[in-house]
Amino acid sequence: MRADLPPPMHSPAPAVVWNLQAVGVQYGRVSALSGVTLRIAQGERVALVGSNGSGKSTLLRVLHGLVPASSGQVQQDGALRQAMLFQRPHMLRTSVQNNIVLGLWLRGTAWRDAKVQARTALQRVGLQAVAQQNARTLSGGQQQRLALARAWALRPDVLLLDEPTASLDPHAKREVEALMADFAASHASAGPAHPVTTVFSSHNLGQVKRLASRVVYLEHGCVLADLPVHDFFNGPLPQAAALFVQGEKV
Numbered sequence: 262m263r264a265d266l267p268p269p270m271h272s273p274a275p276a277v278v279w280n281l282q283a284v285g286v287q288y289g290r291v292s293a294l295s296g297v298t299l300r301i302a303q304g305e306r307v308a309l310v311g312s313n314g315s316g317k318s319t320l321l322r323v324l325h326g327l328v329p330a331s332s333g334q335v336q337q338d339g340a341l342r343q344a345m346l347f348q349r350p351h352m353l354r355t356s357v358q359n360n361i362v363l364g365l366w367l368r369g370t371a372w373r374d375a376k377v378q379a380r381t382a383l384q385r386v387g388l389q390a391v392a393q394q395n396a397r398t399l400s401g402g403q404q405q406r407l408a409l410a411r412a413w414a415l416r417p418d419v420l421l422l423d424e425p426t427a428s429l430d431p432h433a434k435r436e437v438e439a440l441m442a443d444f445a446a447s448h449a450s451a452g453p454a455h456p457v458t459t460v461f462s463s464h465n466l467g468q469v470k471r472l473a474s475r476v477v478y479l480e481h482g483c484v485l486a487d488l489p490v491h492d493f494f495n496g497p498l499p500q501a502a503a504l505f506v507q508g509e510k511v
């Protein structure tokens with residue numbers, strides 16, 4: 262007699278990292294975000310696109326808990342470790358290595374362990390040769406790599422990046438992109454079943470194609486399109502988003 266086949270395995274839906282319901286952010290009379298409803302699950306690689314002033318940085322700041330919503334609701338998995346790279350990374354006036362060590366130490370890592378982890382992180386981004394140099398004397402591309410190393414050393418489950426390659430030359434841009442791709446392919450501190458989640462803003466649509474799994478298009482603080490990356494570049498889009506894509510290509 263034939264044994265019954267086991268029931269098909271269903272992998273559980275990935276955990277939700279953020280759930281935003283009709284979120285608005287008001288700066289005086291400027292409405293930086295309005296009616297943003299967004300669910301981001303573990304392991305997604307979300308690109309935020311839109312013209313200057315459309316609300317990308319504000320949305321990243323909301324996700325990182327730096328800016329409170331003026332209206333609506335932000336729910337977030339508080340157990341996840343987060344790190345954010347800002348549009349202009351802030352370097353402490355000390356050595357490259359200490360920029361990482363201090364970040365770890367402030368979060369409770371013993372100084373000696375922090376030094377070991379900092380060296381590994383510097384090796385990871387190819388900055389070990391300048392470990393003792395003052396971080397403020399690094400070039401723009403090197404500073405961006407140091408900022409990534411600093412984030413990487415914290416072993417975050419979630420990484421937010423605001424235009425991580427905006428002011429870099431093509432070579433540095435490729436290097437930082439490769440690091441971002443590596444990062445997105447790694448898993449979070451909880452183990453292999455917990456992929457890292459990344460959300461980044463970018464004006465570079467080639468980069469969005471290469472790195473994102475999903476694209477959120479913002480205009481005047483509103484989400485006008487929210488699609489898997491393939492559909493964003495190949496499918497029909499709302500007119501404003503289609504014009505933006507055409508404009509950024511030329």
Ligand SMILES: Nc1ncnc2c1ncn2[C@@H]1O[C@H](COP(=O)(O)OP(=O)(O)OP(=O)(O)O)[C@@H](O)[C@H]1O
Pocket residue numbers: 288291292293311312313314315316317318319320
């Ligand atoms: N701290 C602030 N105070 C007042 N207005 C602000 C503040 N931060 C942002 N804004 C306004 O909110 C709107 C959205 O700004 P935001 O920085 O989020 O846009 P962005 O999409 O990141 O633009 P960019 O592509 O230029 O970086 C803009 O009109 C901006 O002037």
Ligand SMILES: [Mg+2]
Pocket residue numbers: 317318319348423
């Ligand atoms: Mg911005």
